[in-house]
Amino acid sequence: MPPYAFFRNKYVPLAEAKIGILTHALHYGTACFDGIRGNWNEEEEQLFLFRVRDHYERMLKGCRILKIDLPYSIDELCQITVKLVEKSGYREDVYIRPVAYKSSEAIGVRLHDLEDDFFVIITTLPPYLDADKGVRCCTSSWRRIDDTMIPARGKITGVYVNSALAKTEANERGFDEAILLNFDGHVSEGSGENIFLVLGDKLVTPPSSDNILMGITRDTVIQVARNELNTETVERPIDRSELYIADEAFFTGTAAHVSPILEIDHRPIGNGKVGKVTKELQRLYFDVIKGKNQRYLHWCTPAYSKLVETKPSQVKD
Numbered sequence: 001m002p003p004y005a006f007f008r009n010k011y012v013p014l015a016e017a018k019i020g021i022l023t024h025a026l027h028y029g030t031a032c033f034d035g036i037r038g039n040w041n042e043e044e045e046q047l048f049l050f051r052v053r054d055h056y057e058r059m060l061k062g063c064r065i066l067k068i069d070l071p072y073s074i075d076e077l078c079q080i081t082v083k084l085v086e087k088s089g090y091r092e093d094v095y096i097r098p099v100a101y102k103s104s105e106a107i108g109v110r111l112h113d114l115e116d117d118f119f120v121i122i123t124t125l126p127p128y129l130d131a132d133k134g135v136r137c138c139t140s141s142w143r144r145i146d147d148t149m150i151p152a153r154g155k156i157t158g159v160y161v162n163s164a165l166a167k168t169e170a171n172e173r174g175f176d177e178a179i180l181l182n183f184d185g186h187v188s189e190g191s192g193e194n195i196f197l198v199l200g201d202k203l204v205t206p207p208s209s210d211n212i213l214m215g216i217t218r219d220t221v222i223q224v225a226r227n228e229l230n231t232e233t234v235e236r237p238i239d240r241s242e243l244y245i246a247d248e249a250f251f252t253g254t255a256a257h258v259s260p261i262l263e264i265d266h267r268p269i270g271n272g273k274v275g276k277v278t279k280e281l282q283r284l285y286f287d288v289i290k291g292k293n294q295r296y297l298h299w300c301t302p303a304y305s306k307l308v309e310t311k312p313s314q315v316k317d
């Protein structure tokens with residue numbers, strides 16, 4: 001089975017999904033995307049798409065910011081995605097990338113008077129960070145882009161130049177990942193992950209007003225910690241120095257899963273090993289995303305059974 005893409009309202013082999021070099025989004029970063037995981041459950045021989053609807057709700061919020069108008073409802077976007085996964089037939093973990101973009105082949109910086117389009121691709125993804133061993137981080141010399149510049153709450157392609165600058169700087173300095181501070185010096189997030197600290201018996205994470213992407217893994221961890229560990233998460237501004245004195249720290253993200261942070265700016269976090277709370281949350285999280293915890297099955301859409309029920313679709317095969 002060749003890898004397929006959903007492109008211009010059809011399922012086509014990936015190699016046939018091409019856009020022109022004048023495409024607006026390529027020149028000006030005028031696109032919104034998302035990243036969705038499909039998690040393979042060996043016992044059930046099933047690929048579970050995790051919180052697919054929540055990912056599309058977030059993408060559509062980004063579309064409102066960018067004035068991108070798609071002809072699909074949320075139900076249809078979910079249906080398109082399930083069908084693409086089913087057609088592709090993977091029996092391993094996959095990563096799904098939907099992109100809504102300004103598709104006009106036109107020069108000129110603006111959001112209005114342009115055509116919009118949408119595609120989805122599916123791929124495998126090598127481990128993004130080492131979730132087993134943990135990661136070493138630095139605070140970045142790059143600051144997180146502010147909502148008054150480009151809203152970070154939308155997963156807007158142009159925003160990712162900010163992340164790319166920070167990630168490459170961190171890697172070139174010998175670290176695994178960067179932690180970006182806001183312009184006022186408070187902690188925002190990693191280049192592609194939200195950050196949590198364990199401080200005493202609480203989890204602490206930056207609030208939406210600190211220029212974070214409102215992560216779906218972040219929300220998953222907040223809910224699972226509350227329900228399963230009786231641990232509340234406090235959303236509040238975090239000082240840089242609190243990073244150094246935390247008992248534990250970890251990143252969350254669709255690509256990064258729950259990844260322990262062992263060191264920040266050459267200071268060990270806690271005892272410099274993967275912490276107890278992080279380990280427990282990681283264990284719970286992996287069960288949840290693989291559809292192994294009944295309580296959270298409503299977040300897992302099976303790709304290899306009947307398609308999710310939706311209204312009649314305008315999508316062509």
Ligand code: PMP
Binds near residue numbers: 190
């Ligand atoms: N922040 C940024 C900048 C990201 O790119 C991501 C990855 N989507 C996240 C946080 C985590 O979000 P999620 O858990 O929804 O993947």
